[in-house]
Amino acid sequence: MTISLPATAAALSVVLAALCLLVVPAAGFYLPGVAPNDFEKKDHLPVKVNKLTSIKTQLPYSFYSLPFCKPDTIVDSAENLGEVLRGDRIENSPYVFEMRVPQMCQIVCKISVGEKEGKVLKEKIEDEYRVNMILDNLPLVVPIQRVDQEGAYFYQHGFHVGAKGQYSGSKDEKYFIHNHLSFTVKYHRDAQRDVSRIVAFEVKPYSVKHEYGQWNDKKTHLTTCDPNAKRIITSSDSPQEVEAGKDIVFTYDVDFKESDIKWASRWDSYLLMTDDQIHWFSIVNSLMIVLFLSGMVAMIMLRTLYRDISKYNQLETQEEAQEETGWKLVHGDVFRPPANSDWLCVYVGTGVQFFGMMLVTMVFAVLGFLSPSNRGGLMTAMLLLWVFMGLLAGYSSSRLYKLFKGSEWKNIALRTAFTFPGSVFTVFFFLNILIWGQKSSGAVPFTTMFALVLLWFGISVPLVFVGSYLGFKKPAIEDPVKTNKIPRQVPEQAWYMNSIFSILIGGILPFGAVFIELFFILTSIWLHQFYYIFGFLFLVFLILIVTCAEISIVLCYFQLCSEDYLWWWRSYLTSGSSALYLFLYATFYFYTKLEITKFVSAILYFGYMLIASYAFFALTGTIGFYACLMFTRLIYSSVKIE
Structure with a gap:
């Protein structure tokens, strides 16, 4: 008797749903209607x-x-x-x-x-x-x-x-x-x-x-x-x-x-230990960045692109088209798969997994289902959501892989399931050994470590493979224009369009949109204070999404206008480079706000902040990549290509 993979996936979904019902109450979810404890005298x-x-x-x-x-x-x-x-x-x-x-x-x-x-x-x-x-x-x-x-x-x-x-x-x-x-x-x-x-x-x-x-x-x-x-x-x-x-x-x-x-x-x-005015200042600061970028995107979309598309569609002869310069000339190469496209698919899938985890966690927190009265509830919920979001990670990575004409979807699923979690688990295991050497109660017991590995191999990895199968089974996404067999030579670029320079510049604004709120998050983690202003954090998260998308679109448009069609990786790295500024800010915070003097404690701080920056890189990079992908498909489907 043979069992099809979709049937197995359906059965697995039922098992996971039952598992959620068993695990979520222990995960620390807080239901607002829970009755308080009543005490009589001399209790x-x-x-x-x-x-x-x-x-x-x-x-x-x-x-x-x-x-x-x-x-x-x-x-x-x-x-x-x-x-x-x-x-x-x-x-x-x-x-x-x-x-x-x-x-x-x-x-x-x-x-x-x-x-x-x-x-x-x-x-x-x-x-x-x-x-x-x-x-x-x-x-x-x-x-x-x-x-x-x-x-x-x-x-x-x-x-x-x-x-x-x-x-x-x-x-x-x-x-x-x-x-x-x-x-x-x-x-x-x-x-x-x-x-x-x-x-x-x-x-x-x-x-x-x-x-x-x-x-x-x-x-x-x-x-x-x-x-x-x-x-x-x-x-x-x-x-x-x-x-x-x-x-x-x-x-x-x-x-x-x-x-x-x-x-x-x-x-x-x-x-309520922090001043709400500071958080409102953070929101206003972030909104100013968004308005600035939105203005630039609006100018590109409403003026430049409209004029370009109208002009390109009015060209009558091939000779006139060859005399034109700009983003249309690279239409035959703009959807050419990039170098190391497999790894791009892996990191995009990881970013989608993080995005789903963060979005669901914040929605639940804003609605009041997560509370600090349940110690460890937030961390447990995020960990479980990360595991279950492996389905989206596998699906998105295989869909992109099929767009690049790939055929070995199992290889992509395997890399997606092990690349990011494996590197994070290695760093975490090393840091745990240091904590264990200090005889601290913060050392994770080996039984708990085994439970983490079980969640990884027993739930996350199978879900990644199920998602990859479902994503690869769907028809491939069709490019709006055909790709030439021979790649076009990229002309020499101006200094300000250099890839390293534009990538580093692109990460400044997304980081600038969140750095004030980042201060409160670091304070709550390293100075042992409560953080429960999820309403502000959710607004900042939405602003971060818009900022990453808009800065990537703006720089991608400038790149295409310079006849440089190698935008795939650059779109990911442009917004993803904000993780570099996050780590630099964490270093600044370490030397200015913390009083850590012991070497092991410093290693722990920078180890955990390295993991956080790595996750932030995958999240912001994926947002910028998908924004550029939708942008390029939109503009090239709007012009007539003979």
Whole structure:
């Protein structure tokens, strides 16, 4: 019994649809109608701990990699694929509150600091690591008074492990640990049902050298802390120094405050940390570029092209046609397949795959189906969409390959399925080895790595082959004009029409349309801030599409007017060269905004930014290529060719 490939593809689609239903809920998609958690008085509120993070090293570590208080049994929370790739490690903690029941000076535990523990603590304090905690899915923040606005605050994610400074007149710098945490839990109360919903989780960390008589576990009476008087000595006169051979007592307070903030708006303070005026300036800046390019395209289409087409169609003799110069003279060579056409098909297919992934992700994000409350959801969704968009990648690469009169569609499908993912996976695997060597929790486990390979080989590769088969099965796209057997000689070009010069110039405007928004994206990634302004990002993405298309059309028209018909690769590289400026800007951002000093951290930064620039190259290059392809087919189908 034989089974046709289309039938297999249909069966595979059913399997993938079922897989989506199983995987997408774990992928972190957020449905706006999910009910909040309702707590009655004295309900237990377990606090969870997440990774330790630092903007100086970019290497996350597990909370319990430091000598902190531990619960009787450490339980790891179930994590989705995106959380694992982000380095999240969510575990339970000994901090447990009771809803709307304030507590003062609660002893958590006492830790004896040895040589090894002291060294590790000092290293983490030196690298400015922050402790991240979670309560009811809200991350812990430290409110900091804004200097420019009275009564306004901005929020730092997590609190520092400790601080470094001088003490008691000593000139030597010492290390102090934040061993007392003063929590504030804000809640919105439903008076009719007498239930509460948590809307904020804040903390103020202190370093306190606790004094006590005889140690009696959590019942010990601390002379530095008097719960009955409802006060704790948090003065810097008695901070807890990190020193081998000394004990550290960890304590906490928790206070509950009723708030007018509603549960649906509790993430606003986390997400609205940037000034919207800057984003509007970014949009206006991008729109100015688009208007400039649109004016040039309009001038070409409405004036120059209209005049040229009218004039060419009025030529009566072949002698008159030979006397003409310009883009019509290369009609016999303009659709000649370029050199290395196979690789052009591969990269166009990869760009289509990226375009589909970005478009669907942004649409879902703008509609509110992706939320930072689902940690790792955005990354998981993008990864799954990339895998499923392999169908479009194979289809578009084989369609272009057949346009170039190719016959080995399986070879193109194989290259499309492995070229970009293979190179990215190689860099990612190398970077993961570096992270693993630093014993960081950011290292992707081999089980997760195997799952990524399974997604690649088990779903993406078959989908690329199915798409290639379907694309190659369709009739080839007919060229609007015939191609001469003997290629025409390209005349010597002016310096400003040199391929390298025009390619580098072409990438400036697409990059200029996005570089302001790029600053916020880099800040959210490398300075550990939330980014959820997808409305602005979607507008910038649309502007990027228009800009890439228009700059490619303009430069392609100038190239054809110079009787240079080698436009295929140049149209891809013209807009794709914006990736070069993206990487250069990332280098500028590294030296001006980041404080990374360790070599491994620098390698990680430039490795990941190289992957991002490579993806940006495929995306923008494909947009410019398709714009030029449609443009050339339009103009050459509008003239009479004898």
